[in-house]
Amino acid sequence: MGACMALCSIASCASCLCGSAPCLLSGCCPSSNNSTVTRLVFSFFLLLGTLVSVIMILPGMEAQLSKIPGFCQGGTTIPGIQNHVNCDVIVGYKSVYRMCFAMACFFFLFSAIMIRVRSSKDPRAAIQNGFWFFKFLILVGITVGAFFIPDGTFHNVWFYFGIVGSFIFILIQLILLIDFAHSWNEAWVRNAEEGNTKCWFSGLLFFTILNYALAFTAIVLFYVYYTKPDNCTEHKFFISFNLILCVIASVVSILPKVQDAAPQSGLLQSSIITLYTMYVTWSAMTNNPDRECNPSLLSLVSNVSTAGATPTSAPGIVQWWDAQGIVGLVIFLFCTFYASIRSSSNAQVNRLMQTEEGKGSEGFEEVGEDGVRRAVDNEEDAVTYSYSFFHFHLFLASLYIMMTLTNWYKPDTTTQAMQSTMPAVWVKISSSWLGLAVYLWTLVAPLILPNREFS
Numbered sequence: 444m445g446a447c448m449a450l451c452s453i454a455s456c457a458s459c460l461c462g463s464a465p466c467l468l469s470g471c472c473p474s475s476n477n478s479t480v481t482r483l484v485f486s487f488f489l490l491l492g493t494l495v496s497v498i499m500i501l502p503g504m505e506a507q508l509s510k511i512p513g514f515c516q517g518g519t520t521i522p523g524i525q526n527h528v529n530c531d532v533i534v535g536y537k538s539v540y541r542m543c544f545a546m547a548c549f550f551f552l553f554s555a556i557m558i559r560v561r562s563s564k565d566p567r568a569a570i571q572n573g574f575w576f577f578k579f580l581i582l583v584g585i586t587v588g589a590f591f592i593p594d595g596t597f598h599n600v601w602f603y604f605g606i607v608g609s610f611i612f613i614l615i616q617l618i619l620l621i622d623f624a625h626s627w628n629e630a631w632v633r634n635a636e637e638g639n640t641k642c643w644f645s646g647l648l649f650f651t652i653l654n655y656a657l658a659f660t661a662i663v664l665f666y667v668y669y670t671k672p673d674n675c676t677e678h679k680f681f682i683s684f685n686l687i688l689c690v691i692a693s694v695v696s697i698l699p700k701v702q703d704a705a706p707q708s709g710l711l712q713s714s715i716i717t718l719y720t721m722y723v724t725w726s727a728m729t730n731n732p733d734r735e736c737n738p739s740l741l742s743l744v745s746n747v748s749t750a751g752a753t754p755t756s757a758p759g760i761v762q763w764w765d766a767q768g769i770v771g772l773v774i775f776l777f778c779t780f781y782a783s784i785r786s787s788s789n790a791q792v793n794r795l796m797q798t799e800e801g802k803g804s805e806g807f808e809e810v811g812e813d814g815v816r817r818a819v820d821n822e823e824d825a826v827t828y829s830y831s832f833f834h835f836h837l838f839l840a841s842l843y844i845m846m847t848l849t850n851w852y853k854p855d856t857t858t859q860a861m862q863s864t865m866p867a868v869w870v871k872i873s874s875s876w877l878g879l880a881v882y883l884w885t886l887v888a889p890l891i892l893p894n895r896e897f898s
Contacts (some may be wrong), residue, residue: 477563478827481572485550486779488582489837492546493772493844499538500848514658538590540598543845544848545586547608550838557830558889561821571830601845602853608842609851610870613723615836617683619879620719621885647711647713654714661721662686669728675736678728681872685724688879689717695886716882720875722770727871730851732864771847779840857891 498504518707553571558565635643665682670673693713697703699709731737851867 476827478573482782482828482833484575485833485837486782487842488549489546489779489840490776491587492542492582492841493848496542496844496848497538497869498544500535504535532727536852537594537598537731537844539599539845539848541587541589541592542594543605543841543848545582545589545599546841546844547604547838548585548589549582550834552842553715554831554834554838556763557834560826560830562825568826599853605842606870608839608865609846610874612836612839612843613871613874614878614881615839616778617716617719617773617874617881619781620715621882623781624715625707628709628711629707649709654711654718655737656688658714658717658721661718661725665721665725666838667730669725669736671735675733677868678736680706681724681727685720685872685875688876689713690878692716692883692886700890701886702863705886708886712882716879719774720879722774723871723875726771727875729866730864730867730871772844775840775843775847782836 528755533714536673557567557571560571562568563572631643631647635647662682665678669678670682696708696713697710846867851864851871853867
């Protein structure tokens with residue numbers, strides 16, 4: 444009897460794998476909208492690929508694979524069986540490049556397919572919201588094929604794709620953080636107006652001060668550890684200039700005219716943007732190839748100077764897991780999840796992110812003939828987000844993950860080394876400037892264009 448019930452359960456799951464997203468996840472979130480669950484499943488595909496990339500780049504993974512008899516070339520052998528697998532390719536930065544290349548191709552393919560889908564009545568919407576098992580097979584197939592790409596110039600060319608894609612994705616992260624800050628501020632102000640005013644406003648004040656305190660602490664540490672009296676001129680400029688820009692943005696956000704035109708603006712949003720800008724500044728400085736201006740985290744903790752420890756020209760010494768990479772992954776996970784569930788009332792951000800959360804029809808939970816609870820399609824009249832742009836966003840996220848996991852190092856296929864480069868520094872720092880410009884625009888746009896809706 445138990446076996447029969449298990450087979451019935453497997454059959455039900457199999458039908459869901461080939462069906463819609465709400466069916467697939469009905470047990471976890473039965474009352475969710477079709478649009479939300481679909482985004483969560485695609486984000487899960489991205490996170491699954493990220494997890495595989497993290498495992499592949501773990502230190503010592505190649506040595507462990509070499510211990511498997513008859514697997515790696517040059518590893519433990521089995522009499523009569525020839526080792527065919529080049530473990531140098533399936534682990535390390537090469538594997539990350541190939542895995543992220545596969546994810547990027549997968550999401551770019553769907554981005555192209557889903558161009559100009561207006562509602563779930565479009566036949567392509569069924570592809571977007573269903574057939575998950577076959578999508579997974581497509582992703583696995585592209586991944587397997589990516590590992591057969593010859594080395595050649597693949598890694599160098601894909602490195603520059605990663606640079607450009609990561610630059611755009613950092614801007615999208617900033618837009619999502621702006622939207623999150625606006626939503627947070629609106630929710631707490633609304634709660635304060637409904638009751639317990641002191642509690643909610645105290646919470647807003649606390650987090651605003653905390654963010655500015657962390658940003659100020661970061662600035663002090665940057666000047667202490669990432670600058671030298673007679674060197675590191677670029678770092679001094681980056682820190683000082685971004686500090687000035689953040690002060691300007693904070694002052695503008697509380698100007699009376701800005702507050703009248705955009706009441707939702709405030710110091711909470713500015714504090715979050717300031718803290719994120721300091722993170723991007725730090726991330727940029729950690730890619731400086733000059734080790735005197737870019738001490739390792741280990742040397743900072745142990746208070747050991749790196750000036751004579753590691754020559755600046757010595758290739759091949761790669762610090763895969765550094766603090767800025769870990770922080771970058773955490774911010775990436777947060778933004779990816781938030782992009783999947785966001786329901787924003789900010790018209791500016793909705794236009795930038797190609798989402799119109801108010802357009803979709805309201806879905807009501809129903810129970811099917813098989814007893815499984817499903818959400819009614821909430822996109823029959825109009826989609827609540829741009830299918831194509833959402834996949835393009837995940838395409839850029841794949842490139843950003845590739846650059847983050849490899850610490851933005853440029854591959855050198857002739858020496859099998861990874862090297863920091865100044866272009867990575869300038870890409871990150873320029874993205875922080877452009878991001879602050881976007882934030883300033885969200886503040887002053889209602890003043891410059893009073894006849895347009897920005898709330």
